[in-house]
Amino acid sequence: MRLPEIAKLGHVALVTPDLEKSLWFFRDVIGLEITEQVGDTVYLRAWGDFEHHSLSLTAGGTGYVDHIGWRTKQPEDVEGFAELIEKTGTNVEWVEAGTEAGQGRAIRFKLPSQHTFEIYYDVEKPEVEEKRRSLLKNQSYKSWNRGVSPRRFDHVNIHTSTDASLTYKFLEEQLGFKMREFLRDDDHNTLAGWMSVTPLVHDVAVLAKPQAPTPARLHHISYWSDNMQDILRAADILCENNIDFIGPGKHGISQAMYLYVMDPGSGCRVELFSGGYLIFEPDWEPIEWTMAERSLGNTYWGDSVQDKPENNITIEAK
Structure with missing residues (x-):
């Protein structure tokens, strides 16, 4: 079956x-x-x-x-x-x-x-009016029409104060997600897991945060751009709009270049994301990171997300 x-x-x-x-x-x-x-x-x-x-x-x-x-x-x-x-x-x-x-x-x-x-499953894929439509038949809108202009939606990062191992198990056994990379503490508890149903390193990341004010939190949503220069361009655009941000930098986990910025209306953090790697091997073995390696996993180089107090801000998920 x-x-x-x-x-x-x-x-x-x-x-x-x-x-x-x-x-x-x-x-x-x-x-x-x-x-x-x-x-x-x-x-x-x-x-x-x-x-x-x-x-x-x-x-x-x-x-x-x-x-x-x-x-x-x-x-x-x-x-x-x-x-x-x-x-x-x-x-x-x-x-x-x-x-x-x-x-x-x-x-x-x-x-x-x-x-x-x-x-x-069922979802509309609306036609785009001519003034916004790309000349490319395999693309919805004109690229670079406005602002940062990322190509596509990429992933979500969620936090929980509950036992995160139950969520990892549910995602794997009920929904078919695969663990791609994970962080373990010194007692071998998994504190963070990067999981996917696609060749991406993660469609969702789940982090254990016992101190979170409510059980379900969102750390960020992410939009993907074609290359790293796009992230540097995004930094210029944010500066021109007087919006603070974290980054640019590069994660060790996922190997992607990042920049984090907060929506001033909702408090939702957005990660602007590029690079990284894809997984095609059917026998992929999840990559384990230890607490001693955590800093490198979070920030391979660049503006560290761990050094900014605003990185701890999350919004509630219901």
Whole structure:
């Protein structure tokens, strides 16, 4: 019997107390394109994203993540995951088509970490009006049209004050994620895991944070650019807009170049990301990092994320 499979990370649904400021940041500074606005929710995507949206912004009282969405490989996989997840005793909520603009019927459930995941297959891939459409038939929008202009949505990084080992196990056994790199403490507990369902080093990173104020937190969402020069260009754009940031630097884990910047409307951190490596080996052995190697894993070179107190800021995920 074939098991259901997740194809890719789809989107993050972000709630913001200042929709106008968040929209300015993501549209004009980061350079995402607006797909559609429905009431108090704006749907956006990068110029290389094909789905209806990779980010939604909804007006609310505080900044938090409502859910993280994942697309399956086949339509029947949504039902398949519902059955598998319900067998673990986890409550599964069905979300009817159209509840989220551009998306078909989906399921939502909570990880052991208490983050809400959404799984769907049916999704619109809207046509782009001529003035914004790329001449390239294999690309949605004109590149470099505005702001930083990243190509695509890349990954999410989540933190939890719960027993993170339960979430690693759930992601592996129920959702089909593979551990690619991980950090262990001196007692051999896994403190951080970089996991994926694609050849990326991570579609999601899960970090144990016992001191977190609530069980489920978001550290950052990430958008990917074609090369490292794009990240340096992003630093110039952020400076011109008087926005503070961390980086540029290069991670040892993932080998990618990074820059971190905070959405001033919601408090959501965005990692602008480039480089890294892909995994094609079917017998890949997860890379272990020790506490003695943690600094190198976090920052191979550059502006260290660990030396900045603002790096500890996370927003709630529900």
